[in-house]
Amino acid sequence: MSPTNSRHILAAPAWPYANGPRHIGHVSGFGLPCDMFSRYHRMIGDKVLMVSGTDEHGTPIQVQADAEGVTARELADRYNRVIATDLAGLGMSYDLFTRTTTKNHYAVTQEIFTGLLNNGYIFARSALGAISPSTGRTLPDRYIEGTCPICGYESARGDQCDNCGNQLDPADLINPRSKINGETPAFVETEQFFLDLPAFADVLGSWLQSKSGQWRSNVLKFSLNLLGDLQPRAITRDLDWGVPIPLDGWRDRPDKRIYVWFDAVIGYLSASIEWARRSGDPDAWRAWWQSPDALSYYFMGKDNIVFHSEIWPAMLLGYNGQGASGGTPGSLGALNLPAEVVSSEYLTMEGRKFSSSRSVVIYVRDFLERYDVDALRYYVAVAGPENQDTDFTWSEFIRRNNDELVANWGNLVNRSISFAARNIGSIPAAGDLTDADRRLLDQSRAAFAAVGESLGRSRFKSGITEAMRTIGEANKYLSDQAPWKLRESDPERMKTILHVALQLVDDGKTLLTPFLPKSSQRVHEMLGGAGTWADMPRIDEVSEDGGKPYPVITGDYTGAAVWESRPIRPGTPLSAPTPLFAKIDPKVAEEEVARLAGK
Numbered sequence: 001m002s003p004t005n006s007r008h009i010l011a012a013p014a015w016p017y018a019n020g021p022r023h024i025g026h027v028s029g030f031g032l033p034c035d036m037f038s039r040y041h042r043m044i045g046d047k048v049l050m051v052s053g054t055d056e057h058g059t060p061i062q063v064q065a066d067a068e069g070v071t072a073r074e075l076a077d078r079y080n081r082v083i084a085t086d087l088a089g090l091g092m093s094y095d096l097f098t099r100t101t102t103k104n105h106y107a108v109t110q111e112i113f114t115g116l117l118n119n120g121y122i123f124a125r126s127a128l129g130a131i132s133p134s135t136g137r138t139l140p141d142r143y144i145e146g147t148c149p150i151c152g153y154e155s156a157r158g159d160q161c162d163n164c165g166n167q168l169d170p171a172d173l174i175n176p177r178s179k180i181n182g183e184t185p186a187f188v189e190t191e192q193f194f195l196d197l198p199a200f201a202d203v204l205g206s207w208l209q210s211k212s213g214q215w216r217s218n219v220l221k222f223s224l225n226l227l228g229d230l231q232p233r234a235i236t237r238d239l240d241w242g243v244p245i246p247l248d249g250w251r252d253r254p255d256k257r258i259y260v261w262f263d264a265v266i267g268y269l270s271a272s273i274e275w276a277r278r279s280g281d282p283d284a285w286r287a288w289w290q291s292p293d294a295l296s297y298y299f300m301g302k303d304n305i306v307f308h309s310e311i312w313p314a315m316l317l318g319y320n321g322q323g324a325s326g327g328t329p330g331s332l333g334a335l336n337l338p339a340e341v342v343s344s345e346y347l348t349m350e351g352r353k354f355s356s357s358r359s360v361v362i363y364v365r366d367f368l369e370r371y372d373v374d375a376l377r378y379y380v381a382v383a384g385p386e387n388q389d390t391d392f393t394w395s396e397f398i399r400r401n402n403d404e405l406v407a408n409w410g411n412l413v414n415r416s417i418s419f420a421a422r423n424i425g426s427i428p429a430a431g432d433l434t435d436a437d438r439r440l441l442d443q444s445r446a447a448f449a450a451v452g453e454s455l456g457r458s459r460f461k462s463g464i465t466e467a468m469r470t471i472g473e474a475n476k477y478l479s480d481q482a483p484w485k486l487r488e489s490d491p492e493r494m495k496t497i498l499h500v501a502l503q504l505v506d507d508g509k510t511l512l513t514p515f516l517p518k519s520s521q522r523v524h525e526m527l528g529g530a531g532t533w534a535d536m537p538r539i540d541e542v543s544e545d546g547g548k549p550y551p552v553i554t555g556d557y558t559g560a561a562v563w564e565s566r567p568i569r570p571g572t573p574l575s576a577p578t579p580l581f582a583k584i585d586p587k588v589a590e591e592e593v594a595r596l597a598g599k
Contacts, residue, residue, distance in 0.1 A: 006045045010288040010296035011038040012268045013092075014304055015055035015100070018079040019064040022086055023361045024392065025354035028380045029301035029344035033460055035092045036381065037297065037342075039514040039534070040455040042093075043563035049288045051271035053098035053552075054080045057242045058260030059140040063180055072241045076101055077550065084551040086364035088537045090373055091517050096275040097537075097553035100267050103544055104277070108270035109263040110246035111330060112319055113193075113235075117247075119327025121196045121318035122235070128171040129192065129238060130158065130185040132178060138238045139170075139178055139185050140259070146173030160306065165222060166229050167306070193245070194232040195262070199324040200314040201230050207313065207337065216387060216458075218302070219343045223309040233311070235262040265312040268298070269335065278542075278554075286333070295339040297458070302343045309341045342458045345385040349392045350593060359598060372581060374516040375401045381464040381515045394589035402583050408468060409508065410580040412475045416501040417526050421574040423487060427502055427528065428495035429570035437500045440477045444470055444507040445565045451511050452563060460515070467511040474504035499570070502527065507565050509533075519580055520561075528572035532559040 014030035016022050038050045056076040065075040080099050087097060099105070116122045130139040144158035149172050153163035158170030170176060171187050178185055205227050211220055235258060236245060242257030250256055269289065276284035288294050298308045314323070320334045321327030329335075346353075352360045367376060379397050382404070384390060420428065433441075447470040454463030478501050486494035509523040517534035524533035537555040 006047050008288045008291055008294035009038075009041045009046045009048045010268070010272070010294065011041070011048055011050040012296060012298045013050070013052045014298075014300035014308075015052050015264050015267050016083050016087075017060065018054040018056045018076045018083060018099070019060050020079060020356060021082050021363045021365060023354055023356065023363050024367055024376065025347040025349065025361075026301075027087070027090060027364060028347045028384045028392075030299050030304075031087065031092055032090065032377055032380045033342065033344065033384070033386070033458065034297075034299035035090070036377075036460055036514045037299070037455065037458055038093055039517060039557075039561075040452065040563065042557055043510075043513065043561050044452065045562075047287070048095070048557075049272060049275065049285075050094050051096050051098075051268060051275055052094065053096075053100060053267055053271055054083055055260065055264045055267070056080065056099055056101045057257075057263060059138060059143060059237075059239060059241075062137065062239070062241050063143075073101070077548070081551055082365070084539060084553055086368070088539050088553050089368045090364065091377070091536055092553065093517075093535065093537050093555055093557055094553040095555070095557070096271050096278065098267075098271050098274055099550065100263060100270075102270075102274065104274045105263070105267060105270040106243050108273055108332075109243045109258060109266045111332060112266050112269075112315060113258060113262075114246055115319040115330025115332075116195065116315065117193075118330070119318055119321050119323070120325040121199055121323055121327075122193050123196060123232075124191055124193050126189050126191050127194075127234060128169075128187040129190040129234075130170045130176070131188055131238075132180070133183060133186050134181065139180070140237070141168075141170050143179045144170040144173065144176050144185055145179050146170075146176035149174055162303075165225055167226065167231055167233075169231070190238055192234045193236045195235050195311070195314070195318075196232050196323075196325075197230040197311070197314055198232065200317055201227055202324065203317055203322060204230075204310060204314060208309070211340070215340055216343065218345070218387065219305055219309060219341050222302075222305055223341075226306060226310060230310070235259055261307060261311070262315075265307055265315065268296075269332075289335050290333055291336075294336055296336055297340050297342055298338050299342045299458075300344075302345055305341065305343050308338065308343075313337050340458070345387065345389045347385045347390055347392055350394070350596060351391055360596060362592075362596075371584070372401075372519075374519045375405060375581065375584075377516055378405055378464070381460045382468075384460070386459070386461050394592040395586070398584045398586055398589050401581065402586075404468060405581045406579075406583050408475060409471050409512070412471055412478065412501075412508065413505055413523055413526065413580050414577055416478060416498065416505055417574060417577050419484060420498045420502060421576045424495065424498065424574075426574055427568050427570050427572045428499050430499040431492050431496040433496065433500070436477065436481070437496065440473060440504060441500060443473060444504050447507070447511055448564060455514060464512070464515050467508070467515070470511065471504075471508045474501065474508065477501070477504070499568070503565075503568050506568050510561070510563065510565070513561050522580060524560075526574075526577040527568065528574055529560075534561050535559040 013034035141158035148156035148161040151164040237259040272285040483497040513520040
């Protein structure tokens with residue numbers, strides 16, 4: 001796609017919660033798939049805005065802060081830095097990765113609240129709120145567990161039953177208990193503001209039905225099933241850690257705040273507005289949020305579907321004045337709804353659910369200290385939880401690394417460039433091409449359409465499988481043609497074979513760039529390329545009004561990477577490469593499993 005036909009693409013990965021470091025189960029769902037999608041769209045010439053940040057409000061932050069003997073802000077500061085460092089290490093190409101405790105985010109959240117209130121979609125009423133008897137604090141819905149009154153599932157959450165999918169109220173649970181300490185919560189009357197979700201049932205239903213055949217079936221089916229039981233949802237809580245309520249008589253109250261689920265989804269918008277201000281054009285965000293041809297894609301795990309396919313669209317519709325009560329857009333103007341909600345399933349680890357408290361986990365930072373980042377990115381693409389729950393095992397991770405990355409792609413790169421560097425010293429020119437040469441070159445060029453179609457539809461497994469199949473054909477070609485046998489007898493044919501093989505390597509580098517940007521940059525350099533091929537993110541230190549600095553992820557993603565086969569340049573000097581990937585001893589699997597067991 002040429003830049004003249006480029007589209008504005010908002011890529012919105014879920015906001016990681018800042019109560020601890022993230023593990024590979026987290027990033028396999030919300031993070032790496034969104035980065036692969038974003039990198040591909042940039043390569044075809046689309047104008048991508050990828051924004052997110054750390055989600056830093058809510059009772060879980062307070063609970064963790066109490067456990068560590070620090071304030072909620074100190075805890076958020078610490079894990080904001082840890083998470084930003086980890087995500088940058090994964091090569092996540094955020095245009096802006098920020099946080100929800102900025103003044104900008106507070107202002108945008110309060111504007112959305114005010115717009116919804118003015119249009120009649122927020123109302124105040126008394127309701128039963130769950131309180132921890134031992135601390136006196138609000139217990140968030142997700143920190144209450146009990147038996148579902150609808151299906152009888154014994155581990156239903158206070159906001160939703162994972163078994164039947166119905167929205168719940170914690171007061172309706174049978175035998176409710178606190179997940180923090182097991183105590184029975186007290187329910188007391190308290191006045192809160194509610195989002196009138198039933199006012200959007202019809203318009204949400206029509207909108208979701210229009211996505212049939214476009215969205216992943218699990219997302220659409222789940223979302224449609226919830227429409228019949230939409231209930232008003234409290235958007236404020238009795239706590240002191242959150243966005244102040246922007247109303248007289250409420251904004252200065254120390255015991256009432258907008259709750260985290262409401263402000264977190266607004267972060268996609270507030271981060272876009274912050275990015276625009278940092279770019280020097282405060283209105284630049286509007287091209288992604290208000291242009292009729294702009295498209296927005298939200299990436300998350302399946303436990304977040306309801307917030308992105310129903311609640312966030314309802315908030316946007318209400319702010320636009322498009323629910324049952326009508327209304328007019330707020331001061332920001334009418335805002336676009338999601339083009340797609342891209343949800344992954346769950347990733348388990350060695351047959352068990354990821355759990356930091358039970359040490360069934362490998363944190364991103366620990367992984368990156370021991371293994372190549374592209375080995376993880378490859379595993380997530382080819383074997384991640386794209387459309388079904390998937391189990392990460394160390395033996396399978398090592399097999400994929402050794403038998404596919406090292407033995408297929410790494411082998412093609414190393415032996416073709418090494419042989420050409422030793423015997424010619426540069427990329428050779430091609431002589432007369434045989435039918436076999438042309439067939440392989442045609443197949444390689446054709447792969448761009450097939451892999452690109454998969455990437456454009458967030459089908460990462462099929463995309464990388466097709467790319468690796470093409471690379472496997474290139475490996476077979478090189479073995480069949482055996483240029484090393486022609487050094488003396490037919491050096492011109494040897495050069496032609498090497499030219500074809502190096503063109504296939506260059507194509508493979510491009511096909512794999514969205515998936516494996518770090519190693520693709522290395523292949524670019526091995527082939528004599530100068531400058532940046534695959535851009536990587538950087539961390540900048542910023543502050544608000546001279547306050548304490550904090551990290552944001554950003555970057556300039558205007559490098560050379562383009563989604564097409566480009567002819568290699570004969571005469572470009574080559575030097576013998578170092579191995580592209582490191583083989584991992586299979587015994588490492590036993591060591592990692594033992595580490596999980598605490599041995």
